[in-house]
Amino acid sequence: VSGRSVIYFDHNATTPLRPEVKAVVCAALDEAWGNPSSIHGVGRRARAWVERARKEVAALVGGLPEEVVFTSGGTEGDNLVVRGLARSAAAARALRGRRPHVVSSPLEHPAVVGPLAQLEGEGFEITRLPVSPAGEIDPDHLGRALREETVLVTLALANHELGNLYPVTALAAVARERGVLFHCDAVQAAGRVPVNVGELGVDAVTVSAHKLQGPKGVGAVWIRHGLLPDPLVAGGHQERERRAGTENLPGIAGFGEACRLAQQALAENGARVARLRDRLEMRLLAIEGARVHGARGCRTPGTTNVGFEGAPGDLVLIGLDLEGVCVSTGAACTSGTPAPSPVLLGLGLPFERAREALRFSLGPDNTQAEVDQVADLVKTVVARVRAAG
Numbered sequence: 001v002s003g004r005s006v007i008y009f010d011h012n013a014t015t016p017l018r019p020e021v022k023a024v025v026c027a028a029l030d031e032a033w034g035n036p037s038s039i040h041g042v043g044r045r046a047r048a049w050v051e052r053a054r055k056e057v058a059a060l061v062g063g064l065p066e067e068v069v070f071t072s073g074g075t076e077g078d079n080l081v082v083r084g085l086a087r088s089a090a091a092a093r094a095l096r097g098r099r100p101h102v103v104s105s106p107l108e109h110p111a112v113v114g115p116l117a118q119l120e121g122e123g124f125e126i127t128r129l130p131v132s133p134a135g136e137i138d139p140d141h142l143g144r145a146l147r148e149e150t151v152l153v154t155l156a157l158a159n160h161e162l163g164n165l166y167p168v169t170a171l172a173a174v175a176r177e178r179g180v181l182f183h184c185d186a187v188q189a190a191g192r193v194p195v196n197v198g199e200l201g202v203d204a205v206t207v208s209a210h211k212l213q214g215p216k217g218v219g220a221v222w223i224r225h226g227l228l229p230d231p232l233v234a235g236g237h238q239e240r241e242r243r244a245g246t247e248n249l250p251g252i253a254g255f256g257e258a259c260r261l262a263q264q265a266l267a268e269n270g271a272r273v274a275r276l277r278d279r280l281e282m283r284l285l286a287i288e289g290a291r292v293h294g295a296r297g298c299r300t301p302g303t304t305n306v307g308f309e310g311a312p313g314d315l316v317l318i319g320l321d322l323e324g325v326c327v328s329t330g331a332a333c334t335s336g337t338p339a340p341s342p343v344l345l346g347l348g349l350p351f352e353r354a355r356e357a358l359r360f361s362l363g364p365d366n367t368q369a370e371v372d373q374v375a376d377l378v379k380t381v382v383a384r385v386r387a388a389g
Ligand SMILES: Cc1ncc(COP(=O)(O)O)c(C=O)c1O
Pocket: 012, 013, 072, 073, 074, 075, 076, 078, 109, 111, 156, 158, 159, 160, 185, 187, 188, 208, 209, 210, 217, 218, 219, 331, 332
């Protein structure tokens, strides 16, 4: 589709780089090529860029700059915290031969599912909380799942496919009361809805630059002061022993700028994008046999997940792509596989219904004209797919 204009409704997969962010990335490449660990002036200049970005990331999540650890993105961040905190917390506990226990949900992103599977292979026991058909998680269920040997709870703030926001403040309070660490994957939430680690009462949060119009391949975890996850990467002393390796300076600088701009426009963009999403959803629901997946009340502003009965999502996606419209049938990393998304199956949807799911995720640059055009195109493509089936 390159070379002609596309309508991009896949912001949960990734977002276009903001021009202001690109300018900062380029300036960092030119002006901050030093090694931030070097003691001389060139190194100190590079260090200043990293620390400025650290402040912006910390401000976006309401934490202290020294609690922010830069990573290569959301996936590394989730791995560092889920595996690293579970392991270090288990080692610090007197479990007397009992298996350490971690609580999560069946709706998590593969970046959390993967490290949980590794922990399971190491002998950890994993409980996945029950979810309602709309994908809601009840804090009472968490209370019942916690045990003496529970070392970590990991739950997303916003679901990547449904956009649903979880009651993390209430969930984290349940864990805290029992002395259990709480990690929250805020990759889909940060820059779209307010995220404040103090108000959430969590111990660690993951964010990723490319979901908020920053560059790809850079992200961060906020980890509460005093917590030291087992590192993923052995090597130098960077990032206060939490993440070895010379920093991705241009990426980090761009990430900081993207956080600053996202924070500035948070309320305004949120309200506008939600209005566009609601308009799109209303028009899509007017198509016969359409249904919205997940709870509609509390979501990130841009996301709606809709199924059209009798029209497999992958076929509608291809039809829309041919018209220059980008949407998704699932998490970016599982696109291309015909199996329905584990999130939709996790809601208890039958296989056929789950296969019909399409995720539309809007961003701040989308317009009402695009919404209306996409709604018309979906109607046409769904009718075509149904007629061919
Ligand atoms: C909820 C969630 N967590 C983690 C990730 C992984 O982030 P990254 O693409 O930066 O590795 C994603 C990306 O889709 C996500 O949606």
